[in-house]
Amino acid sequence: MNRTNNFISKIIFIIFLSFVITQIPDISYSVEPDEILNNQNYELRARNISKNIRCVVCQNQSIDESNAPLAKDLRILIRNKIKEGRNDEEIYEFLTDRYGDFILLKPDINLNTFVLWFLPFCFLIFGIGIVIYHNKKSQ
Amino acid sequence: MVASIGNLALWLSLIFSILQIYVSKKGKLKVISVIVNGLLISSLGSFIILMYLHIVSDFSILNVFENSHTTKPLLYKISGVWGNHEGSMLLWILVLTIFNYFIFKLYNKNNSLLISKTLKVQSLITTGFIVFTIFTSNPFKKMIVEQENGLGFNPILQDPALAIHPPLLYIGYVGLSAAFSFSVATLNLNNKENIAWYTYMKPFVLVAWAFLTIGIAIGALWAYYELGWGGWWFWDPVENASFMPWLLATALLHSLIIVEKRKSLQAWVLLLALLAFLLSVIGTFLVRSGILTSVHTFALDPSRGIYILIFTAILGGYSLLLFGKKSKNYFDKNYFNFFSKEGSILINNILMTIVCATVFLGTVYPLIIEAFTNNKISVGEPYFNATVVPIMLPAILVMGVGPLLAWNRNKKSEILKKILPSVLLTGIMSLIIVSIYKSFSLIGTLGVILAFWIISNNIVILIKKRKNFSTGMLVSHLGVGFLILGITASSVWQEEKITKLKTNSSTEINRYSIFFKDINEVVGSNYVALKGNFVVYDKEKKIVTELTPENRYYPVTNIYTTEASIHSNIFRDLYIVLGTGNKSEGWVLKIYHNPLVIWIWIGAIVIFIGGTISIFKNLEKLKKI
Structure with a gap:
């Protein structure tokens, strides 16, 4: 029994671990050569932000993937903000102030999105509960 | 004239379908046989006639006018039949009636009660879709004035992979209708008859699952080489619409094994069968109604959306209420170690269902928020990656060891002994891969370890020739291992280069040097294009390949497309896209070095082969009962 609990707590740990490391590198870019910043750190930050920003005139694309002129404007805007020394949070804030939460592909956790982020976790706890219940009853 | 016959055939299939509702339960076998065959032949007839109208470019028909053009190659005139909403509904109906026919083929003295009830449910579903097609989406509608030529067809869809993508997916979605019908019929039997309903349901689930797998993979392959982003999965609502039924079908076919062997989980399996098909229909509703804007939305038409919504509500309401009332007949008190x-x-x-619920939540959440708060929010790729991947990881971990375990309880020391060889094998293979790619990434390492964990376990089972394993399972699981390897390596270790290059100069990526030879105008069957010629050299200055990406212009539809040029081998893809530019300043190029991408496609094919092996094995089982 003890060992089982151990095993389950390990699984929970792995799941927690993977929640932390879920930033899977993205796949595609529509960035053009003249936009790319010389400072590699800046460029990387710009990329990461762009991947989370929706191209508002496209169908389900981030501004990082989109060829639309508006997306390009936003990419350049983000890079300019980075060069001005703004941090990521300030840039996200600037963008959501201007375009609303709709622009975030990875929604913030707030009153509206609480259920969205919280529910999968509840599903998981519930699922683990079923497995533990089954295991206990089977002994 | 021909179109009128097509329309008549469609109406005939409606009549047969309604007749089947009434006769399937009490009618004589001969009568049912005539009706089932009549339904199949009439729906096949209307489908073939629409195909004929597309082939001969009959522009007196609205559907042909809107979606075809005389310059279109024959293959795409044929695939154009299901490349639009109305025609795809006809294909959907055809597949429904084909499954209806196969359900009828199972009919014998011992199972007549189950099969006749199943046929009744199946004909109710079929009737619903035929009514929908005739009254909201009739493909045989005539033009008021006949036109010289058609409006053409989205050139992005003119592609061999996309030609077969919808039929494969439809076999998957509609295959689940058979599982749904069997489930409703079984619930109605109250567990009083001793009929092995699960043995009848399983081949249909296997067919649906195998075809969903290959259908989704071909869609992803198309996105990979056609959309020019180097990616293949975008968590687009319509991708989610096919992924959700796939997840439940995966859960369903695994739990059916438990029902078969241990007679446990019957109620759960019946529920899964209902939900899997309901999700297929809801997916269609979400995509077709246009309430979720997606690249696959054919037309924005609220009347269609409302019809499918009501139809789904009836189907879901009835079946779930029935489940609530009758499922207790199928409960058991077996608990699993x-x-x-x-x-x-x-x-x-449990994990497949949780992933499915999460994807569903993410897909419909923006709609819910907008309906209740009037705020618009987006739920995109970053959300799905952050939620789905962590839940999938333990599922894959368990998937590796599951086939090695015996039924009932296993001693932990024995499990350790069993998995020791595959643990060692996994360690060695993962070390090799990770040392090749050097750049350390936690998720990358984890993915590679899990992929080899599955592959090693299956190799160990194969070598030890442990009895009682199923070949289909082994092959499919091996395919999943390949798939995970490809997904991980191509998303974690992708290299990308965006640059401007003039002709007669070179650029580097990974260990390759890419030389821009020249750029020419070329004329295709219904497009004109700029075609770049690139020569790829390796470090030893040997020619590896020549790549020829194109920028195409289709005058009929006034659409520009980019055609990526890809060189694949088992280690990596070289992927090049031509952007805008001119002679003096050079052209914008996007070049990708994508490791192990090909293993995604190999994996999907191997999974499909495994599924096919299982289908045949289960059909043999059916013959024995």
């Missing part, structure tokens, strides 16, 4: 085969399948089922 964590360290047993059934325990591992239970975990698989």
